[in-house]
Amino acid sequence: MILDLDIGNTLSKWRLKDANSSEIRSRGAVWTREEWRPGSDIPDLDVVEAVRISSVARKTVLQETVSLLRRKVGAVHVAHSAPEALGVINGYKEPERLGVDRWMGALAGYQLAGGCCAVDCGSAITIDFVLPGGRHLGGYILPGLRLMKESLKLGTRNVAIDPDSEAEELLAPGRRTVEAVNHGIYMAAVSAINRVYAEVCDTEGVALPLLMTGGDARVVSRGIQVPHAVWPDMVYGGLEACFPLTAAERAGRMSGAPYVPVPVSLEKIRAGLAFSMLL
Numbered sequence: 001m002i003l004d005l006d007i008g009n010t011l012s013k014w015r016l017k018d019a020n021s022s023e024i025r026s027r028g029a030v031w032t033r034e035e036w037r038p039g040s041d042i043p044d045l046d047v048v049e050a051v052r053i054s055s056v057a058r059k060t061v062l063q064e065t066v067s068l069l070r071r072k073v074g075a076v077h078v079a080h081s082a083p084e085a086l087g088v089i090n091g092y093k094e095p096e097r098l099g100v101d102r103w104m105g106a107l108a109g110y111q112l113a114g115g116c117c118a119v120d121c122g123s124a125i126t127i128d129f130v131l132p133g134g135r136h137l138g139g140y141i142l143p144g145l146r147l148m149k150e151s152l153k154l155g156t157r158n159v160a161i162d163p164d165s166e167a168e169e170l171l172a173p174g175r176r177t178v179e180a181v182n183h184g185i186y187m188a189a190v191s192a193i194n195r196v197y198a199e200v201c202d203t204e205g206v207a208l209p210l211l212m213t214g215g216d217a218r219v220v221s222r223g224i225q226v227p228h229a230v231w232p233d234m235v236y237g238g239l240e241a242c243f244p245l246t247a248a249e250r251a252g253r254m255s256g257a258p259y260v261p262v263p264v265s266l267e268k269i270r271a272g273l274a275f276s277m278l279l
């Protein structure tokens with residue numbers, strides 16, 4: 001079994017993948033905290049022959065996790081942001097400072113779709129661009145839905161957006177504080193993604209496939225008008241691409257990868273942008 005770990009600022013996600021059949025056998029998440037420990041909802045390490053880790057948590061969390069795992073598992077692979085990997089050139093001036101979850105998403109998106117816009121809606125919302133040919137442009141970081149809500153301190157922090165809500169409902173003016181807050185932050189997230197996508201495609205002269213991941217991807221995606229795909233395992237896809245262990249992975253296949261969304265034409269993207277700016 002292969003254990004894949006995606007340690008975010010809020011949640012540490014894991015999944016167990018069968019090295020022979022490539023099937024995902026189980027998955028789960030625990031709060032990111034001092035140390036990642038095998039426990040009730042975390043897999044039994046006896047069946048694990050290799051671990052792959054993407055972590056944006058504090059260095060000590062990663063160090064402790066790795067030293068715990070190294071005692072029990074033969075192969076522990078830790079992903080790092082690099083100046084170049086798998087045909088993608090990191091756009092950061094200091095490439096190692098790019099969040100490794102963003103780097104994993106960019107690599108996975110590039111492997112799947114050639115160029116892409118990779119959006120990760122977690123504690124933060126990140127929007128990264130990779131052009132066909134592999135140049136990563138860098139990206140945008142904004143607070144995630146939960147962080148935006150917590151920063152307001154209006155006593156609404158415990159009333160989450162219902163992930164099953166329709167976008168239309170969430171974009172309407174709120175008529176109570178909690179509704180005004182939820183609809184406001186939803187509007188902020190959705191309009192930022194729509195706008196950034198259109199602006200960068202316009203500037204670069206290319207309509208890029210849009211891929212979304214993260215805990216809030218499903219609800220945010222309902223407000224995104226252009227074609228896109230939600231890929232919950234996108235960060236894991238980057239781990240598979242960087243550290244291929246199975247035959248399927250060595251052939252470039254990533255578990256749970258979606259069909260590549262066909263973007264609308266650049267003309268349509270530009271028309272939408274002009275319309276929204278009343279040009």
Ligand SMILES: Nc1ncnc2c1ncn2[C@@H]1O[C@H](COP(=O)(O)OP(=O)(O)O)[C@@H](O)[C@H]1O
Pocket residue numbers: 007008009010011012121122123124144145146147213214215216
């Ligand atoms: N069951 C859940 N528990 C906690 N957060 C959730 C849950 N479902 C959705 N979320 C949302 O997902 C976010 C965490 O998403 P995730 O992509 O795991 O973040 P990160 O990678 O930053 O840890 C939270 O900030 C919250 O808005």
Ligand SMILES: CC(C)(COP(=O)(O)O)[C@@H](O)C(=O)NCCC(=O)O
Pocket residue numbers: 008009010056097098099100101102120122123124125126141144
């Ligand atoms: C931007 C992030 C906080 C997003 O993390 P997440 O919301 O997935 O927990 C993370 O990618 C990070 O710590 N990045 C380092 C800074 C940067 O990418 O520029």
Ligand SMILES: [K+]
Pocket residue numbers: 120121122123124125126214
């Ligand atoms: K994120």
